[in-house]
Amino acid sequence: MTAYIVRRILYAIPILIGVNLLTFALFFVLNTPDDMARLALGVKRVTPDAIERWKAEQGYDKPLLWNAAAEGTSKATDTVFWQKSVRLFALDFGRSQDKRDIGREIRTRMWPSVAIALPTFVIGLAVTVTIALLMAFFRATYLDFWGVVTCVAMMSISTLFYIIGGQYVVSKLWNLVPISGYAEGVDAFKFLLLPVAIGVVSGIGAGARLYRTLFLDEINKDYVRTARSKGLAETVVLFKHVLKNALIPILTGVVVVIPTLFLGSLLMESFFGIPGLGSYTIEAIDAQDFSVVRVMVFVGSLLYIVGLLLTDISYTLVDPRVRFE
Amino acid sequence: MPVVLWTDALVFAVAAALVGYVLYASRHEHLAAPWRRVAHSASGVSAAVVLVFFVGAGLLDSLHFRPRIESGDRKSAVYSVYSVEVRSLLDVLLAELRTRNEKTYSAPLALRSYQRESLELPDGRTVREYPRLRFGGAHLKDESDRRYDLGVRGLRAVGLASLAWALATALLVGVAARGSGRAQTDRWDSVWRGETDVPWRAILATLALMLLVLFPAFSLSTHYHVLGTDKVGQDVLYLAMKGIRTALVIGALTTLVLLPLGVLLGISAGYFRGWVDDVIQYVYTTLNSIPGVLLIAAAVLLMQVYIETHPDLFPTQAQRADLRLLFLCIILGLTEWTGLARLLRGESLKLRELEYVQAARAFGVPSLRIITRHILPNVMHIVLITAVMGFSGLVLAEAVLSYVGVGVDPSMNSFGLMINAARLEMARDPMVWWSLAAAFVFMFVLVLAANLFADAVRDAFDPRTHVGLRLGRFLKGRPA
Numbered sequence: 001m002t003a004y005i006v007r008r009i010l011y012a013i014p015i016l017i018g019v020n021l022l023t024f025a026l027f028f029v030l031n032t033p034d035d036m037a038r039l040a041l042g043v044k045r046v047t048p049d050a051i052e053r054w055k056a057e058q059g060y061d062k063p064l065l066w067n068a069a070a071e072g073t074s075k076a077t078d079t080v081f082w083q084k085s086v087r088l089f090a091l092d093f094g095r096s097q098d099k100r101d102i103g104r105e106i107r108t109r110m111w112p113s114v115a116i117a118l119p120t121f122v123i124g125l126a127v128t129v130t131i132a133l134l135m136a137f138f139r140a141t142y143l144d145f146w147g148v149v150t151c152v153a154m155m156s157i158s159t160l161f162y163i164i165g166g167q168y169v170v171s172k173l174w175n176l177v178p179i180s181g182y183a184e185g186v187d188a189f190k191f192l193l194l195p196v197a198i199g200v201v202s203g204i205g206a207g208a209r210l211y212r213t214l215f216l217d218e219i220n221k222d223y224v225r226t227a228r229s230k231g232l233a234e235t236v237v238l239f240k241h242v243l244k245n246a247l248i249p250i251l252t253g254v255v256v257v258i259p260t261l262f263l264g265s266l267l268m269e270s271f272f273g274i275p276g277l278g279s280y281t282i283e284a285i286d287a288q289d290f291s292v293v294r295v296m297v298f299v300g301s302l303l304y305i306v307g308l309l310l311t312d313i314s315y316t317l318v319d320p321r322v323r324f325e
Numbered sequence: 326m327p328v329v330l331w332t333d334a335l336v337f338a339v340a341a342a343l344v345g346y347v348l349y350a351s352r353h354e355h356l357a358a359p360w361r362r363v364a365h366s367a368s369g370v371s372a373a374v375v376l377v378f379f380v381g382a383g384l385l386d387s388l389h390f391r392p393r394i395e396s397g398d399r400k401s402a403v404y405s406v407y408s409v410e411v412r413s414l415l416d417v418l419l420a421e422l423r424t425r426n427e428k429t430y431s432a433p434l435a436l437r438s439y440q441r442e443s444l445e446l447p448d449g450r451t452v453r454e455y456p457r458l459r460f461g462g463a464h465l466k467d468e469s470d471r472r473y474d475l476g477v478r479g480l481r482a483v484g485l486a487s488l489a490w491a492l493a494t495a496l497l498v499g500v501a502a503r504g505s506g507r508a509q510t511d512r513w514d515s516v517w518r519g520e521t522d523v524p525w526r527a528i529l530a531t532l533a534l535m536l537l538v539l540f541p542a543f544s545l546s547t548h549y550h551v552l553g554t555d556k557v558g559q560d561v562l563y564l565a566m567k568g569i570r571t572a573l574v575i576g577a578l579t580t581l582v583l584l585p586l587g588v589l590l591g592i593s594a595g596y597f598r599g600w601v602d603d604v605i606q607y608v609y610t611t612l613n614s615i616p617g618v619l620l621i622a623a624a625v626l627l628m629q630v631y632i633e634t635h636p637d638l639f640p641t642q643a644q645r646a647d648l649r650l651l652f653l654c655i656i657l658g659l660t661e662w663t664g665l666a667r668l669l670r671g672e673s674l675k676l677r678e679l680e681y682v683q684a685a686r687a688f689g690v691p692s693l694r695i696i697t698r699h700i701l702p703n704v705m706h707i708v709l710i711t712a713v714m715g716f717s718g719l720v721l722a723e724a725v726l727s728y729v730g731v732g733v734d735p736s737m738n739s740f741g742l743m744i745n746a747a748r749l750e751m752a753r754d755p756m757v758w759w760s761l762a763a764a765f766v767f768m769f770v771l772v773l774a775a776n777l778f779a780d781a782v783r784d785a786f787d788p789r790t791h792v793g794l795r796l797g798r799f800l801k802g803r804p805a
Contacts, residue, residue: 018611026623035630152780156717156773158724160744161765168751266618266729285622286730293623300616308614 001316008312012305016089019301024085027294033060033080036290040097058097058291059083084294093295097287102295105280112182113264113276116192120199120268121261124207125254127200129247132211136219137238148212154205162202163271170194180273195268211250218246248318255314256307263300326407328389330647332574332654336387339577359706362785367527369781374531375774378539382566383573386415389643411643415570419563421547425460427558430750433759434549436462436471461550478548479541486540490533501525553759555746565763567738572771575654575723575733576716582658583715587665588708592700594666595673596692602670609663617660618729624656625731646734653726653733657719665711672704706786713782717775724768740764 037051037060055061060080067079084094093102135147171179177194218224219242227237264278273279277296284292350356363369391407416423430439437455445451457463465474498512501521519526542562545551552561594605612620632638632645639645676682677700685695720740726732727741735742743764750757 015611015614018607019615022611026627031627031630035634038634039630152776153773156769156776158721158768160724160728164748164751164761263616267725282729288626297615297619297623300619301614304614
């Protein structure tokens with residue numbers, strides 16, 4: 001088991017290097033630092049001096065890959081690639097365009113993101129699985145039919161409408177919770193209530209329909225027929241046997257997103273003014289702050305790879321048939 | 326002067342390819358059979374009817390030209406001056422909607438503006454009141470006639486719609502009856518009772534619904550703003566109609582980019598295995614591991630830098646916006662092919678071990694030929710299902726990306742930009758709700774139709790999954 005996990009971790013390293021090279025190519029080779037400087041300073045009437053000064057401030061004034069002028073090892077280290085890309089591996093994220101420490105921003109903004117994404121994920125999963133199970137229980141009835149119809153209709157509505165509609169009805173018409181904002185500690189509850197609820201509702205359509213088919217696949221298997229022929233009640237068959245077995249693909253399927261919960265949700269956070277990583281990313285995109293976007297790409301893929309790793313491990317844990325190969 | 330934008334050319338290429346596919350499929354029984362199953366699904370054909378209207382609007386909006394604004398001498402052709410603005414055929418058809426702009430917001434079917442203005446009375450006093458609209462209901466002398474006028478025009482349109490529907494019905498049922506060789510009245514009965522193989526009743530009902538909405542909407546739109554006007558007084562119905570093309574282009578062109586990538590790389594990985602498989606798997610795991618929105622955002626930001634530092638490459642605003650749209654599709658395609666590739670890899674791994682492929686290899690058939698003759702035809706249903714299923718997701722993605730600020734060019738019309746603008750309007754008091762409502766209705770209908778159609782296609786081509794909406798089958802399988 002340990003050897004297996006070590007092998008999976010080793011396998012993740014080349015992927016991270018790939019992500020790093022890809023972002024480096026995207027941000028520094030396809031568009032040179034000069035282009036970035038011109039964009040940051042305004043395209044017209046930029047003097048070469050101003051560009052050089054901006055590049056020096058941001059640390060982009062070094063050669064890209066190989067510094068022939070430097071001594072010894074700093075031939076490789078005193079370059080944009082080393083300073084901006086390789087150091088990400090050491091979780092040294094550098095500074096944003098307005099000189100803030102990105103690592104510190106991420107550490108503080110991570111928690112509001114988790115506070116909204118984790119409940120959305122857990123409650124959402126519970127609700128969708130329950131609804132799917134109910135539809136499977138009442139399969140081939142009008143209840144099931146209209147359930148599926150509702151699911152298809154719900155998944156045809158853009159998340160943006162769920163958010164705007166929810167904000168309007170709950171916050172503006174009914175005045176139940178504040179429209180947007182965030183507070184530390186227990187006060188956060190009233191700010192989180194609505195985004196979490198909207199997040200859950202907007203995920204029901206696609207989720208419940210998918211899980212319903214998983215349950216129906218399971219229901220047609222031999223062991224279920226055996227259980228029925230033994231005379232077990234339909235509820236026991238469904239809630240004990242089918243649920244347990246169908247939960248395996250469901251749970252292992254969602255493990256991959258757990259680490260990415262730290263990234264938060266771009267839409268929810270920007271609509272509800274929650275100072276998490278999602279809104280941080282949106283602000284960076286708006287301000288065209290490439291250093292922040294670059295770091296977020298790296299952090300995002302790092303978390304995704306951790307998720308893949310956890311998925312592999314969870315497979316081996318829940319299903320003994322999976323061998324460590 | 327006709328203008329062919331990049332996306333126009335590609336949209337028509339996709340349309341031509343679809344027509345070609347239909348012709349090809351109709352001559353090959355193994356392709357025609359599943360499509361007949363699609364045609365037998367009531368929800369599938371109803372969705373198809375709705376989609377035809379959307380695609381029609383999108384194609385009309387893809388025929389661009391630059392109108393001539395003045396031409397002096399007939400003899401000297403050089404003298405013709407063309408406007409720098411690019412228009413489409415749809416703009417011409419909706420000219421009344423496009424040109425009759427108000428000053429600012431006005432509610433649907435309103436006669437007066439939504440904002441107070443200082444008006445000077447003939448006797449020199451100024452009052453602040455809601456001024457009459459320049460175009461909306463301007464033909465009415467007395468404002469109290471509005472209800473009557475709306476009623477008369479609405480009824481007339483409903484009458485016309487019924488007439489058009491009756492004609493279409495007679496034509497369809499007549500043609501179908503001739504095909505089946507049965508008497509007209511017989512045929513009518515079976516259509517009415519929903520007993521035909523192709524669910525004509527569902528098709529005709531959907532058609533009736535669409536006509537009953539479209540006729541009144543467009544006949545009223547010549548004298549009113551049916552969906553109101555936006556901040557700068559543009560007709561919201563017109564803006565929403567223009568959004569259709571953007572949504573369709575994103576869906577169609579992204580699919581055009583991702584299909585060859587996914588098919589080529591997926592099948593190669595599964596068929597050749599070994600280092601080819603390793604490399605391709607590595608590439609798609611790497612791409613997959615970058616959060617989608619961020620990768621798209623990064624690429625779009627870089628594209629913006631490129632466009633802004635090379636302004637000389639883009640002579641007109643429309644061309645710039647169009648190229649940005651094309652880039653967006655390419656970027657989306659480059660990030661979205663991984664799912665298809667993974668599916669095809671798994672399927673090819675299975676197929677390559679089957680006896681007929683082994684036999685072909687033993688006979689010395691070259692790999693390329695095995696792939697094109699034996700593997701590709703047997704994974705085409707997966708490709709088709711993925712393409713159809715992905716479409717609605719892409720339409721929804723456009724809205725989110727435009728909202729985040731990495732979507733289409735702000736000078737274009739799209740549902741995402743409409744929603745984005747509506748966000749500020751919601752905060753006004755009293756609220757301006759009609760832009761949002763229009764974007765909602767248009768998007769919902771388009772995406773719902775696409776989803777229902779995709780379900781019907783999946784049911785027909787992949788008999789293992791039953792996700793479609795056919796109550797009949799539901800109830801037949803009901804336990805006693």
